[in-house]
Each structure stands twice: as C-alpha cells, then as structure tokens.
Amino acid sequence: MGQAQGQPARSARCIALVGPYLSGKTTLLEAILARTGAINRQGTATAGNTVGDASEEARHHGMSVELNAATVEFLGDTFTFLDCPGSIEFQADAANVLGACDAAVVVCEPDEKKVPALQLILKQLEDRGIPHLLFLNKIDKAETRVRDIVPMLQPASTVPLVLRQVPIWESGIVTGFIDLALERAHVYREHAPSKVVDIPDALTDREQEARFSMLEQLADYDDELMEQLLEDVPPPRDKIFDDLAEDLREGVICPVLLGSAENGNGIARLLKALRHEAPFVEVAAARLGVADAASCAYVMKTIHTAHAGKLSLARIFAGTFADGDAVFGGEAEERIAGTFDVLGQEPVKRGPGKPGDTVAFGRLESVQSGDTLSTDKNAVPSIERAAMPEPVFGLALVAKEKKDEVKLTTGLAKIVEEDPSISVAHDQDMGQMILWGQGEMHLRVALERLIRKYGAAASTYPREVPYKESIRKPTQVRGRHKKQSGGHGQFGDVVLDIKPLPRGSGFTFSETITGGVVPKNYIPSVEHGVRDYLNTGPLGFQVVDVAVCLVDGSYHSVDSSDMAFRQAGRLAMAEGMPQCQPVLLEPIMAVEIAVPSEATPRVNSIVSSHRGQILGFDARPGWPGWDVVQAHIPEAEIQTLIVELRSATAGVGTFQARHDHLAELVGKAADQVLSHRRDQAA
Incomplete structure (x- = not known):
C-alpha cells in the first residue's frame, strides 16, 4: 500500500493527469477540485472558466498548451494533480514532470481512433516505470459496450487493462456503475457523490463474470489468489485491494475506472482508488535513485508569472525546504524567496515544503527545469533529466x-x-x-x-535553405591585379586550374609553382583570395566540391604584395567560375518517419509529393502496430512536412532528420531558387 495505515502522517502524493488531446483532462481536474471542495462550482472548458487552461492562449485555441497544477485535500490526504497537455506538440511539457510523480491517471475516451495517441502516452509511462491507471471518460456518451471498449484499447498497452467497474445502463444511458472489488453498485448523481444501491438482479451475472475476469488477471501475479480461485474459495476483500495496490505499484497492470468528468461522475471512486492504491513518495524516490538523499527536490517546471516573478515547481523527495533557505544544484547558490502552492498557474503562499509535497520556489534565477536541488552544498543528489524531443x-x-x-x-x-x-x-x-x-x-x-x-x-x-553550388567542368584562367596610383603600385598575377571534385569532397587548394614565378610567401594570399570568392559563387551561393591549383603567375619586385596576390586570386576565380558550368546543389536530409502502420501508405504518398525518395520501411522496434519509414527528402521540402504528417496520422506521427548529402537541382525548381536569390540581392 506504499505506507502503513497506522502511521500518523501520510506524505502528500503527486499525480499526473495525462491522455490524448481533448480527452477531458482539464475537465477532470475541475471535477476533482469541485469534489474536494477546492472550488465552489465546477467550471467548463466551453465557458472558459476552469482553473486549468486559464491562459489566453489556452482559451483562444480551446486546448491545453501548458502544465496546470492544483493541490487538494481528500479524506485527510493531500494530492497535487498536474494536468498535462494532450496534443503531441505540447506533450514535452510533461517530460520533466512524469518522472517525479507517484502515479498517473490516463484519461481516455471510448474511441478507437484515439488508440495511437493513447499508445504514445502509455509507452512513455511504461518505459519510465510510472504506475498508472486509466480513467475511461465520457462514459455517458459511449456507443460501444465497455466489454468491447477495453479489448479495443488493449493494443495501446503492453500490460493488461484490468476493468475495475462495469456500467449500469438504463434506456441506453449509463446511470451508474458496479465496483468489482467492493461488489457494490453506485448510481450517479450529477456533480455529487454517487449513491450506493443494491446490485440490480439483471446485472448479477454480468458482475460475477467481470469480477472473476478481474481476479483471474490479478491471480497471474499472485499464486495464493490463483489457488483460491481454483478451489472456489472467495478471496478476502483486503487481499484483493492489496493485490490491486501492489500490481499498480509494480506496473504489471493498468486498472480501468469509468466516469464522466463533465458531470462529476466517477470522481470520488477515482480519488479513493488513488488514496488506497497509489504509492507514496518513497517509491518514486527509489525509482529515481535518491532514496538515501538527506535533502532533495527536483524542479519539474519553470513558470514566469506577472506578480511573483520566476517560480520553480518542484517535488520534494527528502528534507525540508523553506522560505529563505539556501539551495544548491543550479548554476549558482540561490536563496528561496517564498514557497507556494499553485492553483492552475496562480501561486498561493504556504509554509515549508516537506517530503512528498509539490511546491513552487520563488525567484531561483539560475535554476532550470530538470535541476536537482539540495540544502546541503556538499551532498547534492542527481536525478536524470528527461530527454527533450528533437524539433520538427x-x-x-x-x-x-x-x-x-x-x-x-x-x-x-x-x-x-x-x-x-x-x-x-x-x-x-x-x-x-x-x-x-x-x-x-x-x-x-x-x-x-x-x-x-x-x-x-x-x-x-520561412527558413532559408542553405543551398550550395559547384561546377561540372574544369578550366584554366589567369587573374591579374595591376594598379598604379603614385608611389608603390599593386601587382599580382596568377594562373589557376579550376576543377570539379566528387560530391562531398569540399575544397582543396594546391600549387605547382616552379622557378619562383610566384614567391612562396605570396601563395597563402592567393589561397585566401580564392576562398574569399568561394563564399558567393556565380549563382550567389557558397561554392563546394572544387579543386583549385596555382600553376603559374608573375610578380613585381616592388609593387607585389600579399593584398595584390589575394586580389589576383579572387579575380581569377571570378573570371573562371562562370566558364565551369555552375550547378545549384540542394541539401538532402535522411529522414526517419514514425507512424502507425495503417498510415504508412499515406506517408509514402506524402514523401513522394515532397520530392522524396523512399528507401524502405520496417516495424518500429518496441512499438507494436507502428512503422518507421526511411527516406531522403530535400531540406526545402521538409519545412511543412510535419503539418501534413500530423494531419495524416490523427496528430501522432513524427520524424527525425539529419543532413545526408548535396544533390544537383535543375529545371523549374532551380530557376525559382535562383530568382529568389536575385530578388534578395537586388
């Protein structure tokens, strides 16, 4: 159970609310705040009066665009809920948060189209060993039986989805649920605790069937329970709850609860499940490797507020952190300027934070998200930072x-x-x-x-693409710089061989001067002049894959200088390069696109429409039902790739790209690039 019931003080727990876009996480947070008395009335996202999503950007776009936090009391226990954005574009906001949480509530709709997005969430939780349960939201709008919904969602989870409740239906409407562990029926009351009633006679067989299925799944991890089931011995209720708590903590099951956040249904049962089964802070501390730390707080999120300045939202794993304490672990020693609870994104002054608490520290200017802090300068623990996704x-x-x-x-x-x-x-x-x-x-x-x-x-x-240019044929050219303006003049004379090199070779400079026709001390100046020119070739771009050899020239004993030979080298390049059939080169990226398998044909079409070359595809390792498509795509075509990719994959597709090589660009596409460059230079 995480901590013995007999202990006088139970540490506060931190619970993440995660789930696909528009699944109802912010509405669930609002329902929890209303049920626990933290707010007087439950707001709605439609009305724009929720505690979460209070920023102008969130309300304007009708979606969560940042983390929101709220601390509540429920039956004497303290919980901080962290409402994390559901859109894949904003999910990185939760990356530093999840590891420090005791458990996560995955909010999901009974909708098969959301399975890939649900898999993204569950995979992250499973990989990081974070206990989690699933809250099947909007059950009042379900058009499919729950006994069919759970198998439909199961491919998103590598651990069994264990149904904890079955719905009570009347005239096609869900009016309540039966708790399979307690064997009690509950009838929903809008925005009020449900009412306990007798299990309807018509549902007795269904309840027994669903309960036995739940117990069978738990028995896979408990030999004693398996023996009791085989011998038809009713297991004690406490035994069932102990198994549920242990299996949740071990991450071998994902319990499924039902409800409607909008109507405040199923909220108390969810809170009671968290109260009895979610582990305490010691489990998360052990998972993060700081179980032995004397003082430890992990910064999950940085918030800049209008009135309180910079706030560092942190989970405390060990020790006490109070206003005025010196803390270490950031770039410099800092002193906490106030400790706060956070409601939505508004800070509320509070006293010192203790183990388990989620607290905002004021004005730690050098501290960043992902930092581990301590009040002991000589023993600062280290919690690994969450990896940020590559930009797309x-x-x-x-x-x-x-x-x-x-x-x-x-x-x-x-x-x-x-x-x-x-x-x-x-x-x-x-x-x-x-x-x-x-x-x-x-x-x-x-x-x-x-x-x-x-x-x-x-x-x-739009970003400028780093086009380059090269040449197709060689030439030999003379460059002479001669100027007389009173006193010493300027004289430099060179003959250069200019040749193309294989793609990717870069630039080489050499010399075959004999007889001292160009003194050796001036040869580096010739190379400098050549390099000066290569910054902008005849097409207007940096020149690559060219070999230049200084083969001849002449000098004047008085008028020659480094500057004169540098200028001569540059003039020779300016004269010769247009004769070498300049060609435009565009950067080609090696791209790995990760998508659900059913979207692979659409993605192949998208790649082709972006002038891409498909190299092949294979199953995505560790991701059942996903593919990785390998392709070469011009960098100019990648700028909007993510927009089409997300549209074709219900918002879950992504990619990684790295520069691979340069390729010749000709025809209409090249003409457009050159016209754009001329317009810029005009």
Missing part, C-alpha cells in the same frame, strides 16, 4: 520594430525556460534567428505568449 518545425523571426529587439531576446529566453522543447538557433550562414519547436501550433502559441507576456511582437518567415 522552425520559423525565422525578427522583431517587428527595431526598438523591441532586446524585448524579443529576453522574452524568447523566458519562453525557452518555461518550455525546453522550444529552442532558438542563430544560423550564421543564412543570417537568420530560428525558433524551433514541435509543430506549427506549438510555435504559434509561443509567439502569442511573447506578445502577451513580454510585449515583443515578431515577424516570421
């Missing part, structure tokens, strides 16, 4: 007004601090600042937040 969508941006450049830079730094799955890169070659994220909506919300919170409006543009 990027936009170039500049401040709309020059006076806002500092605001933009400052605001972006805070946006990245709050959401490490967003990053900012400065592309020196293209002269662009790139905002990277997990999708189009992800960056749209970030830009909206930039304006609202930091007053920094940015203009966005």
Whole structure:
C-alpha cells in the first residue's frame, strides 16, 4: 500500500493527469477540485472558466498548451494533480514532470481512433516505470459496450487493462456503475457523490463474470489468489485491494475506472482508488535513485508569472525546504524567496515544503527545469533529466520594430525556460534567428505568449535553405591585379586550374609553382583570395566540391604584395567560375518517419509529393502496430512536412532528420531558387 495505515502522517502524493488531446483532462481536474471542495462550482472548458487552461492562449485555441497544477485535500490526504497537455506538440511539457510523480491517471475516451495517441502516452509511462491507471471518460456518451471498449484499447498497452467497474445502463444511458472489488453498485448523481444501491438482479451475472475476469488477471501475479480461485474459495476483500495496490505499484497492470468528468461522475471512486492504491513518495524516490538523499527536490517546471516573478515547481523527495533557505544544484547558490502552492498557474503562499509535497520556489534565477536541488552544498543528489524531443518545425523571426529587439531576446529566453522543447538557433550562414519547436501550433502559441507576456511582437518567415553550388567542368584562367596610383603600385598575377571534385569532397587548394614565378610567401594570399570568392559563387551561393591549383603567375619586385596576390586570386576565380558550368546543389536530409502502420501508405504518398525518395520501411522496434519509414527528402521540402504528417496520422506521427548529402537541382525548381536569390540581392 506504499505506507502503513497506522502511521500518523501520510506524505502528500503527486499525480499526473495525462491522455490524448481533448480527452477531458482539464475537465477532470475541475471535477476533482469541485469534489474536494477546492472550488465552489465546477467550471467548463466551453465557458472558459476552469482553473486549468486559464491562459489566453489556452482559451483562444480551446486546448491545453501548458502544465496546470492544483493541490487538494481528500479524506485527510493531500494530492497535487498536474494536468498535462494532450496534443503531441505540447506533450514535452510533461517530460520533466512524469518522472517525479507517484502515479498517473490516463484519461481516455471510448474511441478507437484515439488508440495511437493513447499508445504514445502509455509507452512513455511504461518505459519510465510510472504506475498508472486509466480513467475511461465520457462514459455517458459511449456507443460501444465497455466489454468491447477495453479489448479495443488493449493494443495501446503492453500490460493488461484490468476493468475495475462495469456500467449500469438504463434506456441506453449509463446511470451508474458496479465496483468489482467492493461488489457494490453506485448510481450517479450529477456533480455529487454517487449513491450506493443494491446490485440490480439483471446485472448479477454480468458482475460475477467481470469480477472473476478481474481476479483471474490479478491471480497471474499472485499464486495464493490463483489457488483460491481454483478451489472456489472467495478471496478476502483486503487481499484483493492489496493485490490491486501492489500490481499498480509494480506496473504489471493498468486498472480501468469509468466516469464522466463533465458531470462529476466517477470522481470520488477515482480519488479513493488513488488514496488506497497509489504509492507514496518513497517509491518514486527509489525509482529515481535518491532514496538515501538527506535533502532533495527536483524542479519539474519553470513558470514566469506577472506578480511573483520566476517560480520553480518542484517535488520534494527528502528534507525540508523553506522560505529563505539556501539551495544548491543550479548554476549558482540561490536563496528561496517564498514557497507556494499553485492553483492552475496562480501561486498561493504556504509554509515549508516537506517530503512528498509539490511546491513552487520563488525567484531561483539560475535554476532550470530538470535541476536537482539540495540544502546541503556538499551532498547534492542527481536525478536524470528527461530527454527533450528533437524539433520538427522552425520559423525565422525578427522583431517587428527595431526598438523591441532586446524585448524579443529576453522574452524568447523566458519562453525557452518555461518550455525546453522550444529552442532558438542563430544560423550564421543564412543570417537568420530560428525558433524551433514541435509543430506549427506549438510555435504559434509561443509567439502569442511573447506578445502577451513580454510585449515583443515578431515577424516570421520561412527558413532559408542553405543551398550550395559547384561546377561540372574544369578550366584554366589567369587573374591579374595591376594598379598604379603614385608611389608603390599593386601587382599580382596568377594562373589557376579550376576543377570539379566528387560530391562531398569540399575544397582543396594546391600549387605547382616552379622557378619562383610566384614567391612562396605570396601563395597563402592567393589561397585566401580564392576562398574569399568561394563564399558567393556565380549563382550567389557558397561554392563546394572544387579543386583549385596555382600553376603559374608573375610578380613585381616592388609593387607585389600579399593584398595584390589575394586580389589576383579572387579575380581569377571570378573570371573562371562562370566558364565551369555552375550547378545549384540542394541539401538532402535522411529522414526517419514514425507512424502507425495503417498510415504508412499515406506517408509514402506524402514523401513522394515532397520530392522524396523512399528507401524502405520496417516495424518500429518496441512499438507494436507502428512503422518507421526511411527516406531522403530535400531540406526545402521538409519545412511543412510535419503539418501534413500530423494531419495524416490523427496528430501522432513524427520524424527525425539529419543532413545526408548535396544533390544537383535543375529545371523549374532551380530557376525559382535562383530568382529568389536575385530578388534578395537586388
């Protein structure tokens, strides 16, 4: 059970609410707050008056775009619930959160189309060893029998989905449920605790059948229970609850409960299951390797607020953390400026935090999400940071007004601090600042937040593609720089052989000078001149895969200089390169696309429409029902790939890309690129 019932104090628990997009997580949080008395009345997402999703961006888009937290009391126990966004574009917000939680409630609809999205959530929980149960939400709108829904959802989970309740139907409407562990029937009452009633005679056989199925699944992990079932001995109720708690903690089952968050149905039963079966903080501490720490808090999330400044939302695993305490583990020693509970995203002043508590620390300026903190400078434990997903969508941006450049830079730094799955890169070659994220909506919300919170409006543009150019044939050319303007003149004379190299060879410079026609001390200057030219070739792009050899030349004993030979080298390249049949090169990316298997044919079509070459596909290791498609796709065609990919896969497809090689680009596509470059240069 995680902690003996006889102990006088039970530590607070931290529970993540996760699940596919629009499954009802924020509504469930609201229902929990109402049922525990944390709020007087349950709001709705439609009315825009929920504690969660209170930001303008969340309400404008009608979806969770950031983590929301709330701490409640239920039957003397304390729980902090962390409502995590469901869209794949915002799920990274939960990456640092999940590991520090005691358990997760996976909120799901009875909808087969949501199985791939559900699998994304469950796979992460299973891989990280986080106990979890499934809350089958919107049961009042189900059009399929629960006995069919659970097998339908089972492919999303590698562990058995164990049905804990069966619904009571009247005239096609779910009016309550039967608890299979307690063998009690409950009738729903809207936004009120359900009423215990006798099990309807018509459902006795169904209840017995479902209960035996549940016990059989539990018996797979308990030999004593198996013997009792084989001998038709009714197992004690406490034995069943002990097995449910142990199997949940061990991660060998995923219990399934029913309800309707919108109507407040099934909420008390869910809370009681968490109260009796969710493990306490010691289990999570052991999982994270900090069971022996004397002082330990893990920063799950950074929040920048208008009034309280920077808040670091942290789970405390050991020791006490109070206002004014010095903490270590960030970039520098910091002092806590206030401890807070968080309701939604609003801080509420509180006293010191103790093991199990989820607390926001005020103004730890150097502390980042993923840091492990301690009040003991000499014994700071370390909890592994969660890996952030690679970015899949990027936009170039500049401040709309020059006076806002500092605001933009400052605001972006805070946006990245709050959401490490967003990053900012400065592309020196293209002269662009790139905002990277997990999708189009992800960056749209970030830009909206930039304006609202930091007053920094940015203009966005497609990223410039780093095209290159090369040559197809060789030439020999002379370059002479001669200038007389009184006093010493300038004289440099070179003959260069220019030849193409195999793709990927880069640039080489050599010399075959004999007889000192070009003094050796000037040869490096010739190479510098050649390299100067290669930055922008005849087509307007950096030149690659070219060999240049200095074969002849002449000099003047007085007027020659390093600068003159550098200029001569540059002039020779400018004269000779247009004669070498310049060709445009575009970067080709090696792309791995991960999608549910049924979407693979659609993805193959998308790749082809993006001028891509499919190299093959195979089953995705460790992901039943998923494929990985390997392809080569031009970088210019990848910019919007994620948008089409998500559309074709109900929002779950993703990809990874890395530069592979350069390939010649000709025809209409090349003409468009060259026209765009000429317009830029004009």
